[in-house]
Amino acid sequence: MVGAGQLARMTQQAAIALGIDLRVLANSRDESAAKVIVDTRLGDYRDLADLREFAKGCAAVTFDHEHVPTEHIQDLIDDGYAVHPGPEALVHAQDKAVMRERLTEIGVPCPAWARVSEAADVEAFAEEHGWPVVVKSVRGGYDGRGVWVCSSAEDAREPLEAGIPLIAEAFVPFERELAVLVARSPHGQGVSYPVVETVQKDGICVEVIAPAPGLVGEDAAAAQHIALKIAQELGVTGLLAVEMFATKTGLVVNELAMRPHNSGHWTIEGARTSQFEQHLRAVLNLPLGSPALAAPVVVMVNLLGGADPDVFSRYEHVMANDPGVKIHFYGKEVRPGRKIGHVTALGVELAEVRARAWHAADCLKGPVDA
């Protein structure tokens, strides 16, 4: 696995169970996954020589982020390595313009969009679709960075002047956000986890509710169908997370990710097969695991860093208060606002399960101000 963040770290838990020797390419031995993976190699994921050295002897190569240059992935495939997802698929999670073109082509509902490179383009787009306009960098967007919600062309001056490729998208007045996590293997087998509701704050996912409350029958199946269709049409191998807006008039696809995803952390305890095991199965071309829920309601709340870095000192209260809540701490340096872990609660009654998960996360975060 190229990259050694928390996604690789949690993948190691699944790899240990299956007896799979997981190797990671890390920037430093201090990274989240490097602390728990013996076969950690240091190198630069942007450097083809480093990638080639890293891949030697691997049965499959995959990623914990989308930043490996597409052309390097092709080179690894040309060398004979099994790389999942492959470059033709992954480019849709790397390049938002390519993604929008392709999704439009295969009939997946998207916001209105256009490539823009100067203020006049943004104004022309707004004339047709109205303000606000959402300007996005075509590459490198992640967790809200690289997205500018603009009330005027002036708000887009910074990215426009940076000269980076940009697209404009119509602002979608959504009722809530949903996500569908699917897996697809090189054999072509596909499975979908239940649709979840995601709650974002300041562009960061803070909460995931599985299954999405009140979404049943055909509406849930429609969302899963969109995600499975994208996986198949784009030739995704491994996991695909499809973030969607639920609007009054239906679903609109927002973003794609081709790796384990924050919207799937609940599956560790909440589904029969965790997303991390599922990703390993898919990239190794093994039959996929059951995505069935392990409890009627599962809620995951992200743990963001607070002012006091000593999270461990707060375990005692949280564990004593709720013996059933599951704590995940990524072994990362604690900085205010940084994703440093998550908590998961399982149960039957939504309000009760949400309250438990939020209480645990709030307590673990500790004081916000020093």
Place this chain on the structure above:
Amino acid sequence: MVGAGQLARMTQQAAIALGIDLRVLANSRDESAAKVIVDTRLGDYRDLADLREFAKGCAAVTFDHEHVPTEHIQDLIDDGYAVHPGPEALVHAQDKAVMRERLTEIGVPCPAWARVSEAADVEAFAEEHGWPVVVKSVRGGYDGRGVWVCSSAEDAREPLEAGIPLIAEAFVPFERELAVLVARSPHGQGVSYPVVETVQKDGICVEVIAPAPGLVGEDAAAAQHIALKIAQELGVTGLLAVEMFATKTGLVVNELAMRPHNSGHWTIEGARTSQFEQHLRAVLNLPLGSPALAAPVVVMVNLLGGADPDVFSRYEHVMANDPGVKIHFYGKEVRPGRKIGHVTALGVELAEVRARAWHAADCLKGPVDA
């Protein structure tokens, strides 16, 4: 954790979630846990200097086996380390004579027993309690080694001539075997997992059924009460597994183990808190986690090595046949009859869940003869 077998390996999965830096003392880098734990130290658990070097900087020291000399554990405590379980407790899992004396003293039902050192002792014991007589080495028994079921004193000649300390126990005509896994923290908090039924073959545990079929209400509570009482009276910190015989006239305690135990592997997916997380919580003096079942029926079947070591090649069939079965493979060299992993199935109907678990284990084992 002193020792680097599969118990330490599975403890690492729980340690990763909680952000706990797990260090192991291994005999070699090829051991099961050494392959997945970055902070692996090499050394001899029988050597006090190695243990002292290993313990430096550890918040707590614990074990994946019972073979560390009791006096060395006391030395580590005298050095100021938190060692769980402590030597006064652990000696009861190391020395069967000490265990029988103490359990008898606190009124826990045991088989009739006596220390024996020559053939005449065994014959005298048999005269009172009948044949067969179960002769056991006082120290070092593990998984059926060190136990001789004797129809005559002649059958005990080998251990008697070896001059090792022995006890004789009356053979218990049991209906089935049960096990109760409890945890106790230094604070004195105790929790019990549901009672399970264990199935042994040739002295090796092959199957665990949770909860024990047909054991309800006061009968289940009585078994849990015995285990919690032993934990408290012996001052156990960490996990305690109590193996019991269910007889027509009640429960009889067979063996004790003070560590994660084969009879608790089902808890990884089958309980809200896995035994490995529970052990970490207990030895770190954190509040204990919920032992609640995650499904109505959970069955674990041990995976023993067959003639063909390529277990991985059989994953495809097992995973395709049953997307819900959970495979655990310990990364150990495959040898015929050796415990190399386990599988767990969860569900509602006992016969169906057992069939699934056995099918998966049988398939993974592969051919018995080369």
